[in-house]
Amino acid sequence: MYKTVILGTGPAGLTAAIYLARANISPLVIEGPEPGGQLTLTTDVENFPGFPEGIMGRELMQNMRRQAERFGAKFKRGWVKKVDFSNNPFTLTVEGIGELKTQSLIISTGASAKLLEIPGERENIGRGVSTCATCDGFFFRGKKIIVVGGGDSAMEEANFLTKFASEVRVVHRRKELRASQIMQDRAKKNPKITWSLNSIPEEVIAGDRHVTGLKVKNSETGKEEVLETDGIFITIGHKPNTAFFDNQIKTDDMGYIMVNPGTTETNIPGVFACGDVQDHKYRQAITAAGSGCMAALDCEKYLDASELCSGNNQSINENQIWGGF
Structure with a gap:
């Protein structure tokens, strides 16, 4: 049983992991096929605050991951094939891992830019x-x-x-x-x-x-x-990575997850969305990171209030974290 699982390792997911790990919640982060998200495909990143000389996109994501690991976040590579939100704890079926259950979920699976799929692209x-x-x-x-x-x-x-x-x-x-x-x-x-x-x-x-x-x-x-x-x-559009939810979560006409204004809360209690998967307007690393912080705080508040947690906000020990693997 996990307190929190985070799907995705872009700026949103990694920021959420940092905040939750520092709150002694020890999240499990599921990496997809492109760890680090779209930022790893860029070269110099010059508009992320704190790097006056710029930083390589891949290096920035690696630094954020190390920061999350330092505070106790755990990472596992896998591809989410199926989710079941009908009951809490939620059930995730992950290729390469198996079935796991979690009391809360942060979705930061991003949105993929549509490409022309031509030679040299x-x-x-x-x-x-x-x-x-x-x-x-x-x-x-x-x-x-x-x-x-x-x-x-x-x-x-x-x-x-x-x-x-x-x-x-x-x-x-x-x-x-x-x-x-x-x-x-x-x-x-x-x-x-x-x-x-x-x-x-x-x-x-x-x-x-x-x-x-x-x-x-x-x-x-x-x-x-x-x-x-x-x-x-x-510039032929983006596609949010939400198809595997199989219409179990509320999205807009384009497939972006809808959240309550001013929060990262979805229509399912205990499920939160951050980053480009719920933002088709800004799509920037810094706004994604900010929403990742919001998701972590929203999630922590939910867990504190949840009867499943029984008011216990201590970190889960290592045997509990990896008991299913």
Whole structure:
């Protein structure tokens, strides 16, 4: 029996683990297939407070993990296949671990950026390919950038990137954009933005160190060309990692977990959500970490009030932690 299980090891999950471990709750943290979350795919992180010279994304996540381990958080690698919220304690079926039960659960499984799935894309993430303009726009001062997408997010990020880039080219596979008219008008009025519509991305072209171009095909003529660029921002949406909950928890139309305003509480008592899995607006490491802190405090308060805990907030001994493995 666990007091708390945390799903996910991005900034939200690791911050929650630090806070709960320091409260002597000894959480068990389940790592998914990408320990550290999306931040491990970036190179320099220059907007996380406390690092004036910047820090590598992977290093930041490793430091947060070590900090959580120092205070007693336990980590286990596994893939959650099934959950059962019908009774407390909750039951989790985890591939690589088995079945485990917990009195409370913090969900920080994040949201994955949708990719084009074309040659050269994944291997060049952090080498010119990005899914976050706010995170990486600064690195492209005075350079040419391509934004792939035709929705509101693409228009918003294209406008944002003109603060840094010398030129922003919007590439979209169709003639018509999906963005709202007001967002289209705003982008079309920006003199730094150029357009390549009816252009289907086929391949990311890169040299030894960084991206140099995007190969596209005209959807009407079939003509192929390589658009020269220093960076490619993929803005075709995000998908929250919530499918495995099988509609047992309340989400919005896009699949993001809904929480009570001002808290991380879900519609299920004892289940909390933090980070990008419940935030489709900001999606920043620092806001995820802040919500992880909130989730830990909300969870600790729940456990203190729970009859299952009988008012006992002492740490679980090692035999209890690993008794099921």
